Structures are given as C-alpha cells and as structure tokens.
Amino acid sequence: MAGSPRPARRRPAVTTAQTPRKKLTTSAMIASFADPGQRTSPAPFGHALNRLAEERPEIVGLSADLAKYTDMHVFRDAHPDRFFQMGMAEQAMLGAAAGMAEAGLVPFASTYSVFATRRAYDFLCLDIAEPGLNVNVVGALPGLTTGYGPSHQATEDLAILRACPNLTIVDLCDSVDIDQAVPALADHPGPTYLRLLRGKVPTVLDEYGYRFELGKAAELRGGKDVLFVSTGLMTMRALQAAARLEADHIDAAVLHVPTIKPLDTETILAQLRTDRLVVTCENHTVIGGLSEAVAATAAYGRTGSRIVAAALPDEFLAAGALPTLHDRYGLSTDALCARVKAEL
Incomplete structure (x- = not known):
C-alpha cells in the first residue's frame, strides 16, 4: 500500500542504496471523485464543524490518527483544546466518545468507514447506540471513493449499520448537504453515522433550492419516464444522467434520499405510485x-413498481x-444513462 496515508497496519519501510525510495505525489486513497472543472468546496465537513464549535462549546472532535484525511484537521487547528487524537484505536475512540457524551459533550468521532463499522x-452498538448517546460517528471513504481495494473500500457499511437500533444514518450528496447536515446531526439527541465525502467535494445542490432536513427525502427535479431514487454522491450522478437523457427525449426525475435510516417511506411511496421506471442509485x-x-x-406499500438497482456488486x-x-x-x-436506455 505504498502512498497510503493510513495502511491497514503500519510496517517498517525497507530502503537500500540500490533501491531508493520513490516520492509519491498522488494517492488513490484521497483521490477526488469530482469531475474535471466541476465546482468544489475544500473540506466542507471540517469548516462546518469549526463554525458550529464557535457557537457551541460542548462540541468536541476525535480522530483515530486520521485527522488530515477526514477533514477533522480544520477543527483540530482551530480548537486544539477540544480535539482528541486517539491513535490507531478505533474501539477506544468510540468508547471515549461515549464517555464524553455521558458527561454532556457532543462528540464527532472521525475515521475511515471501514474501521468505524467493521x-x-x-463499541458503536453497545456503548453508543444502546444507551442512545449523542455521538456522531464520521466515516470517510464510504463505498467506492478510494482505489485502494477491499481493505479500505467500505462497500457494506450501510448493510452493517441499518440493523443497529437507535442509529440515524446519513449519506450526503455534496458540500451543500454536508454544510447543512452537520448542525442538524449535533442537534439530534441520539447517535448518528455520517458517510463523509472529504477533500475537494463537489457543489451541486445549491442549483436546486435544496435544504437538508434530517429524515426527509427531497425531489430535486420532476420527470414522467424515469425516477432516480438516489443517495450520497450518486445523487450528483443521477442529476447528470437526467440532464443527458433529455437529448434522447427521456424525462427523468431525481429523488434525493440523504437519510438512509430512518427512511422517508411516505415520500418514497408517493413517488413510487406511478408507472415510471424506478432506478435506485x-x-x-x-x-x-x-x-x-x-x-x-x-413491496409493503403494494405499489407494483418496476425497480432496478444501480449499485455495487456483491463482491470484493x-x-x-x-x-x-x-x-x-x-x-x-455514462453507466447510469446506458442502464436507463437498456431498461426502457
């Protein structure tokens, strides 16, 4: 894992005079999924948390040796007395965050999603969720947002956590979503899990009059032929696909679902009760x-909708x-557009 800021476990580097160590200038670990030329915002989570902390002295931040790579370094640099570096000990970090919440603080504990969940x-389940503590677990590199393979690709974190009682789960689209969600998560009385988009995050939703509301889905555009039901960065892709499909006279709607649990079943059911092709993203x-x-x-709502899934395969x-x-x-x-055309 040369070039990784956080390998699964550190190993001593081996260098010799005959094989000089190369200086790496890029890393698949922190690669951006933004399109070339796309508007982005740097470290929106770190800046949103910092602004919130200016108003609320009970906000604290924790990191498992990954502050720079979860954008927690913005908060750390501004509030060093309220930042706790826990080292490569994710279980201890979540246990400590639970204790801080018991004492009246509002912790945001950040690491990679694979370490927070797998x-x-x-510790998340029994120390935080079972007593219903206000701990906000921040998981960076969700899904396929790193090229470093299965050890760091959290492709199954939602499946792991959806069955955990008391836990609110959010998967945000862009910098606008993140900026608005951070104070909402702090205000929520119970535990939350945030799938964090870090680094230079695209700015998309400001063009749609969007406002984040915890537990609510939002229709970003209407359409009579196809309904994209999307979450996380895939809402950005669904919006792009809907715009491209117009050239083929395909009218596509986009329903953004930033809260995975509790799911806004009322809004989703209202959107499903049409004869449109439904593509979940x-x-x-x-x-x-x-x-x-x-x-x-x-199924429970007896809608009879035809649903196809644009998602990662069940494999490493x-x-x-x-x-x-x-x-x-x-x-x-491109893949989303091709999928829609194949299904219609």
Missing part, C-alpha cells in the same frame, strides 16, 4: 442498502483509478 461495531453494495430499502418499501472490488472503477462497476454517469 472494526469498532460492537447508491455507492454501496446491492445487498442491504438503499435499493433493498426502497424495494421493501414498494478491484483497486485502481476511481473513474475506471466507477465505469467498471456502474456508478459513472
């Missing part, structure tokens, strides 16, 4: 995420460049 699940495995939640909502994914991987696994805008 490695520290028991998520940066997550097809198992246990948004697509299955929407399908269950349709390859390593590589993000644009190549998104094309390969069906998350690119």
Whole structure:
C-alpha cells in the first residue's frame, strides 16, 4: 500500500542504496471523485464543524490518527483544546466518545468507514447506540471513493449499520448537504453515522433550492419516464444522467434520499405510485442498502413498481483509478444513462 496515508497496519519501510525510495505525489486513497472543472468546496465537513464549535462549546472532535484525511484537521487547528487524537484505536475512540457524551459533550468521532463499522461495531452498538448517546460517528471513504481495494473500500457499511437500533444514518450528496447536515446531526439527541465525502467535494445542490432536513427525502427535479431514487454522491450522478437523457427525449426525475435510516417511506411511496421506471442509485453494495430499502418499501406499500438497482456488486472490488472503477462497476454517469436506455 505504498502512498497510503493510513495502511491497514503500519510496517517498517525497507530502503537500500540500490533501491531508493520513490516520492509519491498522488494517492488513490484521497483521490477526488469530482469531475474535471466541476465546482468544489475544500473540506466542507471540517469548516462546518469549526463554525458550529464557535457557537457551541460542548462540541468536541476525535480522530483515530486520521485527522488530515477526514477533514477533522480544520477543527483540530482551530480548537486544539477540544480535539482528541486517539491513535490507531478505533474501539477506544468510540468508547471515549461515549464517555464524553455521558458527561454532556457532543462528540464527532472521525475515521475511515471501514474501521468505524467493521472494526469498532460492537463499541458503536453497545456503548453508543444502546444507551442512545449523542455521538456522531464520521466515516470517510464510504463505498467506492478510494482505489485502494477491499481493505479500505467500505462497500457494506450501510448493510452493517441499518440493523443497529437507535442509529440515524446519513449519506450526503455534496458540500451543500454536508454544510447543512452537520448542525442538524449535533442537534439530534441520539447517535448518528455520517458517510463523509472529504477533500475537494463537489457543489451541486445549491442549483436546486435544496435544504437538508434530517429524515426527509427531497425531489430535486420532476420527470414522467424515469425516477432516480438516489443517495450520497450518486445523487450528483443521477442529476447528470437526467440532464443527458433529455437529448434522447427521456424525462427523468431525481429523488434525493440523504437519510438512509430512518427512511422517508411516505415520500418514497408517493413517488413510487406511478408507472415510471424506478432506478435506485447508491455507492454501496446491492445487498442491504438503499435499493433493498426502497424495494421493501414498494413491496409493503403494494405499489407494483418496476425497480432496478444501480449499485455495487456483491463482491470484493478491484483497486485502481476511481473513474475506471466507477465505469467498471456502474456508478459513472455514462453507466447510469446506458442502464436507463437498456431498461426502457
């Protein structure tokens, strides 16, 4: 894992006079999924948390040796006395965050999604969710947002966490979503899990009059032929696909679902009660995420909707460049357009 800011576990580097160590200038770990020339905002989570902390002294931040790579460094630099570096010990970090919440603080605990879910699940479940504490777990690199392969690709985090009682789960689209969601998560009395988009995050939703509301889905555009039900970065791709499909006289609507749990079943059911093709879009495995939640909502609501899933396959994914991987696994805008045309 040369070039990774956080390998699964550190190993001593081996260098010799005959094999000099190369200086790496880019990293698949922190690669951006933004399109070339797209408007972006730097570290929106870090700046939103910093602004909130200026108003609320009970806000604290924790990191498991990854402040720079979860945008927590913005908060750390502004509020060093309220930042806690826990080292490579995710379980201990969540346990400490639970104790801080018991004492009246409002912690935001950040690490990579794979470590927050696979490695520290028991602490999240029993120390935080079971007592219903106001701890906000921030998971960076959700789904396929790194090219570093299965050890760092959190493709199944929603499936792991949706079954955890008391836990609110959000998967945000862009910098606008993040900026508005951070104070809402702090205000929420129970625990939350945020799938964090970090670094230079696209700015998209300001063009649609959007306002984040915890627990609510939002229709961003209407359309009579196709309904995209999307979450996370895939809402950006769904909007791009809907715009491109206009050239083929295909009218596509986009329903953004930023809160995965509790799911806004009322709005989703209202949108499903048409004869449109429904395409669920998520940066997550097809198992246990948004697509299955929407399908269950349709089944329980007896809508009879035809639903197809644009999601990651039920397998360990390859390593590589993000644009190549998104094309390969069906998350690119081109792939979404092709999927719709094939299904109509």
